[in-house]
Amino acid sequence: MRYEGVLTKMQTELGSPIQYYLVFEDSFIHMNQLLGRGMEINFRGFQCLNCGKKKKIWRMGFCYDCFYSIPSAGDWIMRPELSTAHLGIADRDLAYEQRVQLQPHVVYLAASSDLKVGVTRKTQVPTRWIDQGASYATPLIEVPNRYLAGITEVALKNYFSDKINWKKMLVNDVAPIDLLARRNETKALLPDEVRDYFDATAEKLYTLDYPVLEYPKKINSLNLGTTPNYSGKLAGIKGQYLIFEDGTVLNVRSYEGFVVEINI
Template sequence: MTYQGVLSKMQTEFGNPIQYYLVFENSFLNMNQLLNKELEINFEGYQCLNCNKKKKIFRQGFCYDCFYSSPAVGDWIMKPELSTAHLGIADRDLEYEQKVQLQPHIVYLALSSEVKVGVTRKTQMPTRWIDQGATQAISIVEVPNRYLAGITEVALKNHYADKTNWRKMLQNDVIPVDLIAEKLKLENLIPAEVQEFYHLDKNDLYEMHFPVLNYPKKIASLSLDKTPHFTGKLTGIKGQYLIFEDGTVFNVRGFEGYVVSINV
């Protein structure tokens, strides 16, 4: 059976294991049901996730023009400390930025390859951690806007990584760490403006279980630009990656905006 559509990041459902769905305009695939089955992925073209035009994708599923004009990909997305909506100052679109920035945000520790610090909107828990392939995660503080979360992350970057080693994550090369104990060490590292939001007694530790039959020992990354036609047996899903029997891994989120057909 053939499914065709524009790639966007897989939707997830928290469970044991996590459920993954690849959603197209008129159909969807429960990817868990395809484990141990052959998949054929064919690159068909591009479609910008913002303007829907069939233009080459530049970054994050957006064409060049949209990437440099849409408020959904402003610099404050990747660098929360640059948020200015709490000051009433616009980056690209103040109404949009107030809607996104002026809501509860979580600063967290997650264990995906090593302990990393990160920021997410409260509404994105635990989706954010699932997308990163984290096996465990714990919130450090909950703050009322993105700026406060950003300056907290910056303060903690001197002590923790802020990026996931995706190769180690996919190989399940993760050293066990007591995240609750790590959280207890942080009180004196958190900025003064955020101290009131730090609660030692709130330790909600999340654990994520991914649908992986076998973790690869060696990894080869699939690029649709270089390999527009690929066939392989699906043996796992972790983060936003499909893992195949031969060690090939495909980052679905890395190819958002690409039009594909998938034969199962």
């Protein structure tokens, strides 16, 4: 069976295991059903996720011009402490930034490889953790805007990493951590502006189960730009990665805006 379309990050449904879907404009693939089966991926070109033009992708699925102009690619996306909508100050588009920044955000601890701290909109729980390949996660605090979440993350980065070791995540090398105990230790580390948002009674541990038949011993990252044609047998899915039997892995999110043909 043949599918063709523009790559976007896989959509997910929480379950045991998590369900993954690769969605194109006129079709979709339920990726869990391909486990243990061969598939061929062919790179066909580019299509910007914003303007739709067939221009080379720069970052985040956008062409160069869109990446440096549209509000959904502002610096505050990756650095929430730069958010200014709560002050009524625009970065690129105040109306858009108010919609996104002025809503509940969660600061969390998660273990994808080692323990990390991160920020996400409340509406993206637990999707954010699934996309990062977290084995388990717990919310620390819920705050009313992105700025407060950002300054909390900055403060906690003095004690926790904010990065994922993606290679350790993909071989399932996850450190054993008492996440709820570490959660309760963080109250004393929080900035004064958010300490009142900490709720010691709101402990909740999320455990995430990924559809993986076998984790690789060694991994080789597939670059569609230099290897535009690849065939392999799907052995697992974790985070936004497809894991193949030969140890090749494809980070689907890294190739948003790439037009591909997939043969199954």
